Amino acid sequence: MRLISSGRHHATFEFGDLRVISLRDGYIDMPPTRLRDEDGRALPVLPPVVPLVGDNLRLSVNAFFVTDGTRSVLIDTGASNNWHDPTMGLIYDALDEAGIDRAKVTDVAITHRHEDHVSGLIAPDGSEAFPELERVWMGAGDTSVFTGRLEPIRDRVVSVSGPVAINDWTTAIPTPGHTPGHTVYDVSCGTGHLLVWGDTVHVPTLQFDQPNVSWELDGNQAQARAARAALLEQLAQPHHFVAGAHLDSPGIARIARSGNGYALEYLAPPIG
Numbered sequence: 124m125r126l127i128s129s130g131r132h133h134a135t136f137e138f139g140d141l142r143v144i145s146l147r148d149g150y151i152d153m154p155p156t157r158l159r160d161e162d163g164r165a166l167p168v169l170p171p172v173v174p175l176v177g178d179n180l181r182l183s184v185n186a187f188f189v190t191d192g193t194r195s196v197l198i199d200t201g202a203s204n205n206w207h208d209p210t211m212g213l214i215y216d217a218l219d220e221a222g223i224d225r226a227k228v229t230d231v232a233i234t235h236r237h238e239d240h241v242s243g244l245i246a247p248d249g250s251e252a253f254p255e256l257e258r259v260w261m262g263a264g265d266t267s268v269f270t271g272r273l274e275p276i277r278d279r280v281v282s283v284s285g286p287v288a289i290n291d292w293t294t295a296i297p298t299p300g301h302t303p304g305h306t307v308y309d310v311s312c313g314t315g316h317l318l319v320w321g322d323t324v325h326v327p328t329l330q331f332d333q334p335n336v337s338w339e340l341d342g343n344q345a346q347a348r349a350a351r352a353a354l355l356e357q358l359a360q361p362h363h364f365v366a367g368a369h370l371d372s373p374g375i376a377r378i379a380r381s382g383n384g385y386a387l388e389y390l391a392p393p394i395g
């Protein structure tokens with residue numbers, strides 16, 4: 124897998140015969156007290172490798188578009204304008220910048236129900252952001268989110284309750300913990316795997332090195348921790364890559380075992 128081009132809000136990678144385009148939606152600032160030890164307590168001190176902006180952790184927010192030239196899937200959609208701070212909603216600019224016509228997006232896969240992943244289905248003006256949308260895959264435990272602003276999309280939701288192929292090269296895999304319906308998407312190009320995850324890791328400078336550190340907003344912390352451990356072990360194999368919603372934009376990396384945890388190596392320099 125290699126970077127072939129990038130801009131302010133996107134980066135395009137070659138992955139076998141597939142193209143993977145990382146789309147930067149923006150960022151979220153969160154207090155470091157969200158990080159929790161195995162007893163659910165906030166960490167007393169943060170290692171100096173964890174940067175703060177003001178008093179906060181700054182989490183990138185990414186979505187990923189994968190295409191074989193004929194069939195495509197958009198994985199996650201950012202927050203649109205459905206967040207209390209206007210720090211997200213750049214995905215539409217990112218799509219324009221990458222030359223992706225929103226009217227050609229028919230298939231969307233969502234990692235989980237939270238605003239920074241699902242709200243981009245609705246554009247800031249209240250219209251459907253993807254006018255030809257046909258299918259939205261989401262873990263069965265999270266599909267109740269399709270009410271209110273998202274209600275018009277509900278008739279196209281495909282509920283995922285076990286591993287299921289959503290096209291020739293993408294498999295949805297339930298990984299409950301952060302939310303009951305949290306799902307990762309395994310994109311296979313024949314010679315390698317790209318696992319696209321949502322909220323498996325929030326703070327990449329800490330949680331690869333110390334995977335037992337969890338996040339206050341993990342609905343079931345033990346289950347989320349176990350899911351993270353299993354995914355990291357899988358990713359440490361050769362020919363495996365990760366694309367993470369909250370890894371530093373553009374958020375695509377390889378992972379190796381290191382000490383008692385893991386180390387990640389980004390495949391592209393930061394954007395944004």
Ligand SMILES: [Zn+2]
Binds near residue numbers: 237240321
């Ligand atoms: Zn998130």
